[in-house]
Amino acid sequence: MxxxxxxxxxxxxxxxTITVEVNIDKGIGYHLVGLPDKAVxxxxxxxxxxxxxxxxxxxxKKIIINMAPADxxxxxxxxxxxxxxxxxxxxxxxxxxQIDEYIIMGELSLDGxxxxxxxxxxxxxxxxEEGFKHFILPKENAKEAAIVNDLNILGVDNIMEVINHFDGNKLIVPTTVDTRAEFYKHIDFPEFDFADVKGQESIKRCMEIAAAGGHNIILIGPPGAGKTMLAKRLPSILxxxxxxxxxxTTKIHSVVGKVKNTGLMYQRPFRSPHHTISDVALVGGGQYPQPGEISLxxxxxxFLDELPEFKRTVLEVMRQPLEDREVTISRARFTVNYPSSFMLVASMNPSPSGYFNNPDSPVTSSPAEMQRYLSKISGPLxxxxxxxxxxxxxxxDKLSDERKGESSVDIRKRVTHAREIQTTRFKDFENIHYNAQMNVKQIREFCKLSEESKNLLKIAMExxxxxxxxxxxxxxxxxxxxxxxxxRNIQSEHITEAIQYRSLDREGWLG
Structure with a gap:
């Protein structure tokens, strides 16, 4: 049959969708075809x-199973x-x-x-999309799949539940999730808050600007200055x-098995890989391609902590995804695209010792040592x-101050207002939603300068x-x-502030 x-x-x-054709006939043998790997x-x-x-x-009997399409x-x-x-x-x-109305997936243990x-x-x-009515899968994945409406998600613990369901002995109760209600219930509760950060008002201002425009940012300072603490709080003001x-976002994390019973992801992801990471682990790939950290x-x-400690090859492979906001992984038989529209936050010590032009520091480095350390990061990056x-x-005196700083909720309101302005500005552009995504054409259209601002920028450039x-x-x-x-227009004070945020370009920065 x-x-x-x-x-x-x-x-x-x-x-x-994979069609599994099972044919049982006279004879003996088990034959599985259709390009299965070792696990299958x-x-x-x-x-x-x-x-x-x-x-x-x-x-x-003789069992022949074909998994189509066979290529x-x-x-x-x-x-x-x-x-x-x-x-x-x-x-x-x-x-x-009615078995043709079901998608069925699950890994079996020996006890079923x-x-x-x-x-x-x-x-x-x-x-x-393809009109199936039911999806049978392990119960641990049911909440994740239940995000999709108009599909009965049937979560099961063992194969006997599936057998009883098809025989009509005991039907599986569908898992339901009110996606919108769950989503809006969780989005306003960030784990980390800028109110916990003492001082650092100018850095908070930088983080606010970076969040408002989706800009990449690098923090340079000695150990203990608060770089990691600030970076961890950036998602809370996005x-x-x-x-x-x-x-x-949930789709990408689902592919690598990082969602399971948590369902829809409500908070923006924050990824902080160690500096020993390989280029494949960062951008994705492998024999059977998987998303890398930049797609997660x-x-x-x-967040790349201690940026110069990362291997140069690892950092260089990030250059193209930073521009294109997607990663393309090509193999002989197929090509896979992973989205990677993320904000890059990097931190680094200004020298191998970690201290920068500070006469009171326990260890200092010469300008030559600092230059050698900084040169680990390429100019194009x-x-x-x-x-x-x-x-x-x-x-x-600021560390011991008991007063709380401005909360992430208050900063987020200003950031959201700025993003709304950008959404209106770019409503006619399909893949542009905030300022950091502008290409040269949009920059010329939306970043027009007065003569005073042009002269100011010209002097800075030279x-x-x-x-x-x-x-x-x-x-x-x-x-x-x-x-x-x-x-509405860019003023000279806006240009002046933006120029200040190019520390590594400034002549004499190394002393």
């Missing part, structure tokens, strides 16, 4: 043990449940009248219980994610960072020997400062 059941494969962050090929052992331990069995590689153990249900249906051990799978959300989205952004930081913040700012240690890209960065940051001030 021939039976067709349906599973799904995930490539990039999109799913493709080993499924017969898990299926056999799981069925035997639940009073069912693999039929002692797509099938990876992982998530097809165990699909294959097992197909075998049970083809051997008439369960009823299969189910292990969680990766990519449940993209699979659910594809299932709804505008709340829209429902579309939350879905897109999509719609959020990527620094050009892609809009704001450079020096962070100085907080004096004792004196600091800035590149054309740095020129564009100053204009973008100026536009954001003007938006925070609700100013």
């Amino acid at each position: 021939l039976v067709k059941v349906y599973g799904s494969a995930v490539f990039g962050i999109e799913a493709t 090929s080993e499924s017969s052992y898990r299926i056999s043990a799981a069925l035997a331990n639940n009073s069912y069995k693999l039929p002692g 797509i590689r099938k990876e992982g153990a998530a097809y165990d449940l699909t294959l097992a249900v197909g075998i049970l249906a083809a051997s008439n051990q369960i009823k299969s009248e 219980s189910l292990q969680p799978i990766k990519g449940a959300l993209p699979i659910a989205i594809k299932a709804r 505008p709340p994610m829209t429902l579309h952004e939350a879905l897109e 930081a999509h719609n959020g913040v990527l 620094l050009d892609r960072i809009d704001i450079h700012i020096e962070v100085t240690p907080v004096p004792f 004196k600091l020997n800035l590149s054309a890209r740095a020129y564009d960065r100053i204009l973008k940051v100026s536009r954001t400062i003007a938006d925070l001030a609700s100013s």
Whole structure:
């Protein structure tokens, strides 16, 4: 008897429906075809043990299973449940009248219980698009998949629940989530708050500008100045994610199995990889491509602490994603795109010793040592960072001050207002939502300067020997400062403030 059941494969962050054709005929043997990998090929052992331990069995006949389309590689153990249900249906051990309305996925344990799978959300989205009515999957992934409306999400703990469901003995209760209600209930409760930061008012101002325009920022200062503390609080002042952004972000995390029973992601991601990370782990890839840290930081913040300690090759592969806001991973047979629109926040000590031009510091470095240390970061990468700012240690009188600083909620209101201005400005542009995303054409259109501002910028360009890209960065940051001030035009004071945020370009910065 021939039976067709349906599973799904995930490539990039999109799913493709897989048709599993199970044919049982006279003879003996088990043949699995359709480009399965080792994990899929080993499924017969898990299926056999799981069925035997639940009073069912693999039929002692010739079983041929084809996973179509046959030219797509099938990876992982998530097809165990699909294959097992197909075998049970083809051997008439369960009823299969409406089995073509189901997407079925799950990894089997030997006792018949189910292990969680990766990519449940993209699979659910594809299932709804293709008109499937039900999605059977491990209960641990049910809340994640239930984000998708108009699809019955049937979470199960073991294969017996699936068998009883198809036989009509006990139907599985669908998992339901009110996505919008859950989303809006959680978005206004950041974990970290700027109210906890003592002093550092000028740095907070920088962070506010960076958040308002989506600008990349680098913090330069000695150990203990508060660089990491400030970076961790940046997501708390970014505008709340829209429902579309939350879905897109959750999809990426779903592919690598980092969502499971938490459902929709409500807070912007904050990723802080260690400086020993490889270039593949940072940008994504591998034999079976997976998203890297820059894609996991999509719609959020990527924090690179101690930037010069990262391998130069790792930093250089970030240059293209910073410009294009997506990563393309090419293989001989296919190409995968991962979105990577993130804010880069980097921190660094100004020298190997960590102390900068401070006569009272325990260890000092010569200008030559500092220059050698800074040269680990390439000029083109620094050009892609809009704001450079020096962070100085907080004096004792401010550290001991009991008064709370301005809260993240208050700063976020100003940032959100500035972002709303930018949303209106870029409403006719498909992939541009805030100032940092502007290309040269939009910069010329929306960053027009008065003669006074032009002269001011000309002097700065000549004196600091800035590149054309740095020129564009100053204009973008100026536009954001003007938006925070609700100013229609860029004023000379906005240009002046933006120029101050190019510390690493300033002549004589090294003393």
